[in-house]
Amino acid sequence: MGWLQVHQVIFSLVDIILLVLAAGTANWVIKRVLVRGLHKMMRSAAVGQAIARSRVVSRSANIIPALIIAVGIVWIPNLPEALVTVVRNVAHGFIVLTAGLAIAAALDIVNDVWQQRPDAHRRPIKGYVQVVKIVIYIIATILVIATLMDRSPVILLSGIGAMAAVLMLIFQDTLLSLVASVQISSNDIIRVGDWIEVPQLNADGFVIDIALHTVKVQNWDKTITTIPTKRFITDSFKNWRGMFESGGRRIKRSIFIDQNSIHFLTPEELEHLQQFNLLGDYLKKKQEELDEWNRALGEKGRKPLNTRRITNIGTFRAYVEQYLKNHPHVHQEMLMVVRQQNLSAEGIPLEIWCFTNTTVFVQYEAIQSDIFDHLLAIMPEFGLRVFQSPSGADFQALRPLTEAS
Known part of the structure; x- marks a missing residue:
């Protein structure tokens, strides 16, 4: 009797070893031959590359060895029923877990393929894919636990109903993020x-x-x-995004003009400014308008204090407008305004509002700088000065005058 039991144990061990070898051989054949062959065949296609990166095939291949163990353990004689049940349930649980991971990997493939579409940046689906993966993980977890416990999943699901409030608290951030993702995508x-x-x-x-x-x-x-x-x-x-789609980027900056430099233009200054190509038409029309106004005053129009005259700041403003209208890098179909703003302790702000015909950051900054470089350099031609708060050098320049007095 003892001899027979010893042989039964030996036979059972041999069967177990053969079962493990069969599972290992199947795993080796599938992964080393089939999986590698499939990966090589699919490398040329974009979908194939996504499949290779996601490891969906290699994860699916793990199901076969586990299935061999689950089926083969039942056919090994003289094993305790409890051991057979545990091994079978663990193998089934592993199959469910592997299937869940493979499905999640397949969803990653869907996301990778979607991102290769030209309009994918407008409608990203990564958030939705993650939601589906969370659902798959939850279902897989329930099935794995039910399989290990050798119970029906319905029993676990009925218990989850009572834990709905707890689950709502646990997945509160996930639910809020899901709602936000839907609104972000739809709007x-x-x-x-x-x-x-x-x-x-x-x-x-x-x-x-x-x-x-x-x-x-x-x-x-x-x-x-x-x-x-x-x-x-x-x-x-x-x-x-709207700025990039419009094709133009706004320039909105002000030049602060020293109020003490503002005055009416003298005949000599008018003659000088008429040489500017951008001011010829403006000065001509402006002078005709003012002459007509002044003639209507009659005798009072002979006194300069009653007449309208051309100012240097108004002429400069007209020059800036014409300069922008003729600038090759300023968008001519978008809003363009040169205006004075409220007086301040820093001088009179002359605001320039226009759009460049490019949205590239480096080019935009270069165009903006070129415009203001020119305007700041041309201002003395109009008898204007830029306001600047006194610095230490300014006070030092006044010191010899103070000492001399």
């Missing part, structure tokens, strides 16, 4: 590649990723700011 609030500013979060740069829970922004200093997706629904932010 086209942000896209990958948009330049956004979120001052309260110190974010200023381009959107590089939109996920379920977070949006990544690469700032101008190349740092990465991660923003919760729901903040784009609850907080205000600036999106510069």
Whole structure:
């Protein structure tokens, strides 16, 4: 009797070893031959490359060895029933887990293929894919637990109904992020590649990723700011996409003119300014308008204090308008305004409002600088000065005069 039991144990061990070898051999054949062969065949296609990166095939291949163990363990004689049940349930649980991971990897393929579309940045689906993956993970977890416990999943699901309030608290951020992702996508609030500013979060740069829970922004200093997706629904932010789509970027700057340099133009100054190509028509029409006005005054028009005369600041403003209208890098179909603003202690602000015909940052800054370089340099021709607060050098220049007096 003892001899028979020993042989039964040996036979069982041999069967177990053969079963493990069969599972291992199947795993080796599938991964080394079939999976590698499929990857080589699919490398040329974009979809094939996405499949290779996601490892969906290799994860699916793990199902076969586990299935061999689950089926083969039942056929090994003389094993305790409890051991057979545990091994079978663990193998089934592993199959369910592997299938869940393979489905999640397949969803990554869908996302990768979608991102290769030319309009993918307008309608990112990464958030939706992550939601589906969370659902798959939850279902897989329930099935794995039910399989290990050898119970029906319905029993676990009935218990989850009583835990709904707890689950709502646990997945509160996920639910809010899902709602935010739907609103962002449906309302086209942000896209990958948009330049956004979120001052309260110190974010200023381009959107590089939109996920379920977070949006990544690469700032101008190349740092990465991660923003919760729901903040784009609850907080205000600036999106510069409209500027890029319009084809023009606004220049809005002021030159502060010293009030003491403003005066009526003398005949000599008028003669000098008439040599400017951009001012010829303006000065002619302006002089005709003023002459007609002054003639209507009759005898009172003989006194200069009663007449209208051309000012240097008005002529300069007209020059700036003509300069912008003839500038090759200023967008002529967009708003263009040169206006005076309220007087201040810093002088008279002359605001220039126009748009460049490019949105490229470096080119925009170069055009803006060139415009103001020219205007600042040409101002003395009109008898105008830029206002500047006195510095230490100015007070030093006054010191010899003070000592002499």
